[in-house]
Amino acid sequence: MTPLLLLASLAAPTPSGLHAPEPGDAPVVAKPADRLTAARLRSEMSALQVLCEAERGRRSGTRVRDVVDGKGHRLVLMVTRESGALEIVHTFEPGTASALYALILDAESRVRFLLVEPKDKSDRYEIDQILFQPDGMTAVRDHLFGTFVDCADGRLHDRRIVTVFGPSLRVLERSVEFPDDPPSAGSRLTEGCALEAAGPTYPDAASYLRAYHLEGAAREAGLRFERRSAGAQER
Numbered sequence: 001m002t003p004l005l006l007l008a009s010l011a012a013p014t015p016s017g018l019h020a021p022e023p024g025d026a027p028v029v030a031k032p033a034d035r036l037t038a039a040r041l042r043s044e045m046s047a048l049q050v051l052c053e054a055e056r057g058r059r060s061g062t063r064v065r066d067v068v069d070g071k072g073h074r075l076v077l078m079v080t081r082e083s084g085a086l087e088i089v090h091t092f093e094p095g096t097a098s099a100l101y102a103l104i105l106d107a108e109s110r111v112r113f114l115l116v117e118p119k120d121k122s123d124r125y126e127i128d129q130i131l132f133q134p135d136g137m138t139a140v141r142d143h144l145f146g147t148f149v150d151c152a153d154g155r156l157h158d159r160r161i162v163t164v165f166g167p168s169l170r171v172l173e174r175s176v177e178f179p180d181d182p183p184s185a186g187s188r189l190t191e192g193c194a195l196e197a198a199g200p201t202y203p204d205a206a207s208y209l210r211a212y213h214l215e216g217a218a219r220e221a222g223l224r225f226e227r228r229s230a231g232a233q234e235r
Helices: 032-056 205-211 215-220
Strands: 074-081 086-089 097-105 111-118 124-132 138-147 157-165 171-177 227-229 232-234
Touching (some): 032 074, 032 097, 032 138, 032 171, 074 215, 086 215, 111 205
Antiparallel strands (some): 074 086, 097 111, 111 124, 124 138, 138 157, 157 171
16 A cells, blocks of 8 residues: 555544544444435545545646536645645645645535645554535544554554544444455454554534644635534534
């Protein structure tokens, strides 16, 4: 697998005390409607991931276009430099950046997708990808964590957890994959670097942008997001 970048830890408390259940919690898919909703959200997430990767795969140094498809989606790239400065860039080659952020905005300039690729330690990596509903609420989180040489047994390990959420971060569906562990590998790793817990899942796009200090730059790039607080919707 191509080495990726490490996700910065999210240590801040979740707004309104909301947080996603731990990966070991049993998924809840109580109704056929939930399964249909989960399938629709997974499909939408996949489409935006493909869109983002298509732009990443363009010729080296090519400037990212403002509109990236026929539906009016725009891609906004930001990097945090090693100095700590946040900067809007126009290529997926961040150079000396310590973290890369990719936002996909819809035709109404609302954030629908956030990709976070921080750079930290050379022996591990982490990628977070989050789909948001049009009203800004968190819908799907695709979290990948891996190590190049795991601290427990010396093997490379990846763990991917995809969680689909309903209102108030109710889990509709969750899948856990270990892409680097073949079926014949026997018992899976139960401890070590590859099983470190992810940071908290935030309830909405505004909270994610705030956690990564992206709000100001995102607004400068034309982002409009809706935020709900104490049952009220804010703009």
